[in-house]
Amino acid sequence: MNVPLWVWFAVIGFILVMLIVDLVAHRKAHVISVREAAAWSAVWVFFGVAFGAIIWRFWGAEFGQQYFAGYLIEKSLAVDNVFVWAIIFTFFAVPREYQHRVLFFGVLGALVFRAIFIAAGSAIIASAGWVLYLFAAFLLFTGYRMLVQRNEHIDPSKSRALKLFRRHVPMTDAFHGQRFLIRKNGVLLATPLLAVLVLVEVTDIIFAVDSIPAIFAVTDEVFLVFTANAFAILGLRAMYFLLADLIHRFVYLKIGLAMVLIWVGIKMALKIDVFYIPTPISLAVITTILTISIAASLIKTRGQERHEPPAPVEPPFRTADDAEIAALQPVWTRTRKVAATHGGTTGTSSAGRPAENPAAGPTIREDRAGDDRSADGDRQDTPRH
Template sequence: MDVPIWMWLAVLGVILAMLAVDLFAHRRAHVIGVREAATWSAVWVALGVGFGAVVWAAYGAERGQQYLAGYLIEKSLAVDNVFVWAIIFTYFAVPRELQHRVLFLGVLGALVFRGVFIAAGSVLIASFSWILYLFAALLLVTGYRMLAQRDEHIDPQRSRVLRLFRRHVPMTDAFHGQWLLVRSGGVLLATPLLAVLVLIEVTDIVFAVDSIPAIFAVTDEPFLVFTANAFAILGLRAMYFLLADLVHRFVYLKLGLALVLIWVGIKMALKVDVLYIPTTISLAVIATILTVAVVASLRATRGTTRRAVESPGEPPFRVASEAETAALEPTWRRHGRVRARG
């Protein structure tokens, strides 16, 4: 697949432009409702699927199906991210009006890290074909663990990342609006919002270890791997606000995701030296598994209304009063510094 440099630049330009539009539309902290989240979700899905149509028209049905299969895998695995984010935000009691900014920055970091992982994976596959067996084994093990632990969830209170962060980084005990850093008494301090951002970034890196090998099972074209990842990730913020209060309804989704990982792991192991399974079949199998999982979940929880994730106890941080936050501003001005707003 010969992708000219101008196409890479054009895709990156579209991504940056959409991020700028999204940031401008949410420049003021506010609670994002279901209707706004649904609108933005539709926009991002239309962009992702529309790009697949462009690939299909420019490079043929096989490449188009590879992109769509990769996009579907990444989009479905991203739903698991949504569940984890809901738990993290609930544990920290992050005000809803601040959540979009954290996710915006988290997505920026995710794009960078996944770009690095994709580049490394492409080099490894090109240099060592046997690495595909390692990726396949990783997917099979991850799928099995997801099956065995499908009723377990992340516990932020036991997070090593959070403990290390709080041990080595001076922090305030309260949220100060959208600020990630504040200066008090001449000392630069992190706010809990920065701790939340770090934890979300680390969890995405962990998820990427599973999702990047999964997409290499359906295509080894770096351009398709990156674009499928990028367009799937870009819609994550809107998806979170759309689905966060419906987490309890997707009771069989983790089972479906586990089966998808096992399927693509088997496909990857076979395609090295044994059997190449056509992309059309892979796409159909993935779509069928996910559709059955979602439909079965919604039927099993029929009649259940929206419900926020419940907090396991008292949140570790509080929201600072306007007076407390305002008291920090003269310190910043006195030192001639620009306030960090995240």
């Protein structure tokens, strides 16, 4: 497949423009309604399908079918991300109006990480063809593991990434609007929203390890692998807000996803030395598996009430009120150097109190009666109560 360099730049430029449009459209925090999520989902699916039609028209039916097979695989496996995101957001009691901002930067990071994985995977396959055996075995193992562990409970509080983050990064005990970082008493602090973003990025890296080998089973073309990934991922945020209230109904979907992974693993193994399974057959098998699993799930759960993912008895973080947020300093202002104890390196808060859980890291409880400095260094007096 001969893809001119300008086509690469055009596709990447289009993706960046759409990300900017999405960011501007959601610059103000608000709860994403089902109608808005459905509209954005339709937009992203339209672009994904339209791009596939362009591939089909200018590069032929074979490459068009490979793109659609890869797009369908990535789109279906992405549903697993939605399950985990719902658990993370529920566990940390992230207000719904702030979830889109987390997912925007989460998807942006996912695009970067997957581009790196795709480039690395392509280089490895080109230099050592036998690695396809490892990819096939890994896909078969992952599919089997998904079958036997589909009902396993996920506890975000046990995440090693979260423990490492809280151990080394000073963090507040409250959400401050959409901010990932705040400056309190001259100290730059992370908010819980940044910790949630880290977890979202880590989960996507884990899922990318499954999905990238899967798409290489249906196409060797790096351009198709990248674009199928990109257009599938771009619609993930809208998919989450569209499906978040329906997740409990997809009881058989993980079985379907496991069977898809097993199928592409078998296809990859047979492709190496035995025979090549035509792309239309692969596309038909994947579509059939997903359709049956979704239809069976909806029939099984017809009339069931919504069940929230498990949440902690006490939310781990609170939400700062408007007065607290208004009193904050600009994050990137220049300030005087402060004592090391304010930076969380000794496990103390900005008010000199020990952090709530030193083992978990320097979470700093904020003093609402404290004062901050504005961008020009003048003191802002907090009203006394």
